[in-house]
Amino acid sequence: xxxxxxxxxxxxxxxxxxxxxxxxxxxxxxxxxxxxxxxxxxxxxxxxxxxxxxxxxxxxxxxxxxxxxxxxxxxxxxxxxxxxxxxxxxxxxxxxxxxxxxxxxxxxxxxxxxxxxxxxxxxxxxxxxxxxxxxxxxxxxxxxxxxxxxxxxxxxxxxxxxxxxxxxxxxxxxxxxxxxxxxxxxxxxxxxxxxxxxxxxxxxxxxxxxxxxxxxxxxxxxxxxxxxxxxxxxxxxxxxxxxxxxxxxxxxxxxxxxxxxxxxxxxxxxxxxxxxxxxxxxxxxxxxxxxxxxxxxxxxxxx
Amino acid sequence: xxxxxxxxxxxxxxxxxxxxxxxxxxxxxxxxxxxxxxxxxxxxxxxxxxxxxxxxxxxxxxxxxxxxxxxxxxxxxxxxxxxxxxxxxxxxxxxxxxxxxxxxxxxxxxxxxxxxxxxxxxxxxxxxxxxxxxxxxxxxxxxxxxxxxxxxxxxxxxxxxxxxxxxxxxxxxxxxxxxxxxxxxxxxxxxxxxxxxxxxxxxxxxxxxxxxxxxxxxxxxxxxxxxxxxxxxxxxxxxxxxxxxxxxxxxxxxxxxxxxxxxxxxxxxxxxxxxxxxxxxxxxxxxxxxxxxxxxxxxxxxxxxxxxxxxxxxxxxxxxxxxxxxxxxxxxxxxxxxxxxxxxxxxxxxxxxxxxxxxxxxxxxxxxxxxxxxxxxxxxxxxxxxxxxxxxxxxxxxxxxxxxxxxxxxxxxxxxxxxxxxxxxxxxxxxxxxxxxxxxxxxxxxxxxxxxxxxxxxxxxxxxxxxxxxxxxxxxxxxxxxxxxxxx
Numbered sequence: 153x154x155x156x157x158x159x160x161x162x163x164x165x166x167x168x169x170x171x172x173x174x175x176x177x178x179x180x181x182x183x184x185x186x187x188x189x190x191x192x193x194x195x196x197x198x199x200x201x202x203x204x205x206x207x208x209x210x211x212x213x214x215x216x217x218x219x220x221x222x223x224x225x226x227x228x229x230x231x232x233x234x235x236x237x238x239x240x241x242x243x244x245x246x247x248x249x250x251x252x253x254x255x256x257x258x259x260x261x262x263x264x265x266x267x268x269x270x271x272x273x274x275x276x277x278x279x280x281x282x283x284x285x286x287x288x289x290x291x292x293x294x295x296x297x298x299x300x301x302x303x304x305x306x307x308x309x310x311x312x313x314x315x316x317x318x319x320x321x322x323x324x325x326x327x328x329x330x331x332x333x334x335x336x337x338x339x340x341x342x343x344x345x346x347x348x349x350x351x352x353x354x355x356x357x358x359x360x361x362x363x364x365x366x367x368x369x370x371x372x373x374x375x376x377x378x379x380x381x382x383x384x385x386x387x388x389x390x391x392x393x394x395x396x397x398x399x400x401x402x403x404x405x406x407x408x409x410x411x412x413x414x415x416x417x418x419x420x421x422x423x424x425x426x427x428x429x430x431x432x433x434x435x436x437x438x439x440x441x442x443x444x445x446x447x448x449x450x451x452x453x454x455x
Numbered sequence: 456x457x458x459x460x461x462x463x464x465x466x467x468x469x470x471x472x473x474x475x476x477x478x479x480x481x482x483x484x485x486x487x488x489x490x491x492x493x494x495x496x497x498x499x500x501x502x503x504x505x506x507x508x509x510x511x512x513x514x515x516x517x518x519x520x521x522x523x524x525x526x527x528x529x530x531x532x533x534x535x536x537x538x539x540x541x542x543x544x545x546x547x548x549x550x551x552x553x554x555x556x557x558x559x560x561x562x563x564x565x566x567x568x569x570x571x572x573x574x575x576x577x578x579x580x581x582x583x584x585x586x587x588x589x590x591x592x593x594x595x596x597x598x599x600x601x602x603x604x605x606x607x608x609x610x611x612x613x614x615x616x617x618x619x620x621x622x623x624x625x626x627x628x629x630x631x632x633x634x635x636x637x638x639x640x641x642x643x644x645x646x647x648x649x650x651x652x653x654x655x656x657x658x659x660x661x662x663x664x665x666x667x668x669x670x671x672x673x674x675x676x677x678x679x680x681x682x683x684x685x686x687x688x689x690x691x692x693x694x695x696x697x698x699x700x701x702x703x704x705x706x707x708x709x710x711x712x713x714x715x716x717x718x719x720x721x722x723x724x725x726x727x728x729x730x731x732x733x734x735x736x737x738x739x740x741x742x743x744x745x746x747x748x749x750x751x752x753x754x755x756x757x758x759x760x761x762x763x764x765x766x767x768x769x770x771x772x773x774x775x776x777x778x779x780x781x782x783x784x785x786x787x788x789x790x791x792x793x794x795x796x797x798x799x800x801x802x803x804x805x806x807x808x809x810x811x812x813x814x815x816x817x818x819x820x821x822x823x824x825x826x827x828x829x830x831x832x833x834x835x836x837x838x839x840x841x842x843x844x845x846x847x848x849x850x851x852x853x854x855x856x857x858x859x860x861x862x863x864x865x866x867x868x869x870x871x872x873x874x875x876x877x878x879x880x881x882x883x884x885x886x887x888x889x890x891x892x893x894x895x896x897x898x899x900x901x902x903x904x905x906x907x908x909x910x911x912x913x914x915x916x917x918x919x920x921x922x923x924x925x926x927x928x929x930x931x932x933x934x935x936x937x938x939x940x941x942x943x
Contacts (some may be wrong), residue, residue, distance in 0.1 A: 153647070153649070156649035156653070159917060162917045163917040163920050163921055166914070167920075167925065170925050171921075174925055314931065315878070315882060317882065317885070317929060318877060318878045319878055
């Protein structure tokens, strides 16, 4: 028995050393990576110092060009959005991690139905992307607990990077251009054959809604100017999909900019890459438009 | 609750502690083990645990009856009871697994001949592990009849037998153990043995690595192609088909390793199931290394009796026996024409071996001066791998139609490149290299060990275990707990 206990103790010790050492190496590779998710998540959570931060899903990632804001207002800006239908579980944890380092002046949140609806394709598991930052902030840990993996992440540093070794090994040659400050342009034009408007026949998800409210409350408590915006789609449902965030914006007296049905974009295939994402040309026009429309909102934050 | 889950870990830790606390009391240890096995099985389906109890009691009584008549030298009654046992076993399999398939096929055939016949499909839930535990039950009565096993009449004898049938590490997916070795071990108290515990734990970890890092990783890629084959090029389908034998090996081999490891930690040595099955020169050798416990079961209870019965037919008798045996192997996997053809396909590959007289000859892979297999043998092994891969395309297809469409697409759609999912492919490739390394080392360099600095040499077990856990955490897929062989 004594012999076995010694074996177990040595194994636990060795595991701890190997796990932590490998974890450090993986963290280094993660920070060096230019692959879209690793770079976006890594920089947004651990390195941002910008005045304006853009939050949202892949639509924000592809639609809003930070340099347009920087040139117009002389403020630094970073697009912190990521693809993979990230939702409020991720955004809430991300906000916590950012606030544990500094307080940005402005947050522009490009809202997506997955941030408040009970969709089958974007739930609590999306918080898993915060795994490398386990322990960084209370909010981040809270979201990791909801994703069900907090204790495994605490137990093993390596597990935080599970399955991502290839992306980390080849991450240096990833497709993100760091000069674009988080924006990822899409080149190409939409093929409109057989397109139908996307419907969202899902009920409101009470936990997501509560987190969205808490997100707003934290921003207001920290003196961050927050606005919600909705990007255009090539083809839109008649359903009032954004009623919930609009009501929330009214309730908390924050700005809400809705471009979902904007005729400047809707039906203009030349501005879209696919039915939900603007291409480079569309993104440039859209960014300039919102930059101009947000002038009054941003004014109090001007340097 | 599957072996590679957190729930199983807690369950097993509890079992281990109590199990070894009563190590000096054999009966208490067996009763506790039986309770745990039934609790484990009832987690899958409590009603099916009832069926297991009934089948166990029936076969126990049959075993006693057979032995009683054997002692009285009443061979006729002993044979009758043995036949009843086999009929009950096959009947249970037939009812739960094959009735719908058989009735549907008869109805379709009758309609084809112009008769009107219809069959309303029965919604039967196949008890998980049925194919495994019915084979164990049948081998018990057959072995008593053949004088290989002596039934123990006491309460402990019944508990040992019930443990043999319901033993939780192996009930869901094998290996299909034989009664004698298991009952002999169950009849003595299993004492706490740290060395056995450590060896068992390593086998569990290796099984987890195979399952979670290779099988489940490959599954992501292969399923993406196989489930949407109509959108994929011939090259992608071919590549996925060539990867599938490795996925199946890692999946079932992984499960077997975990089962054997857990059993070993409880003091039981159960049957081995895989022995580097792709390092072979013919199909016969492949089946002597793939799902060995099933193959040896069917060899002993189906092939050999048939071969003896038809020995007057000469080589044709052997061919008939092997074709029937392989058809059973195919159908054992499920009630589907694809499995039937899978069995026949493998049976056909035996014919050249029998005609050339090399069926029972051991064909050894010759090695060069460095201990590696010679080039011509490597080519032969690759050739056999292709044959196996083609057979497993049948195994993998849901219907004959699907198999046909896939083959058709593989011959016509050569335009379009290889479907790449770089992350999955690189993760799987790294782990496959580890598997191939270990298999090559065990096959041709069994004495070789990775050199370690002198002071770390006596920490080899600890280092291996730590690295394996880290590898599982880094490369594993943690949201797929389904084993392919659970459906059989």
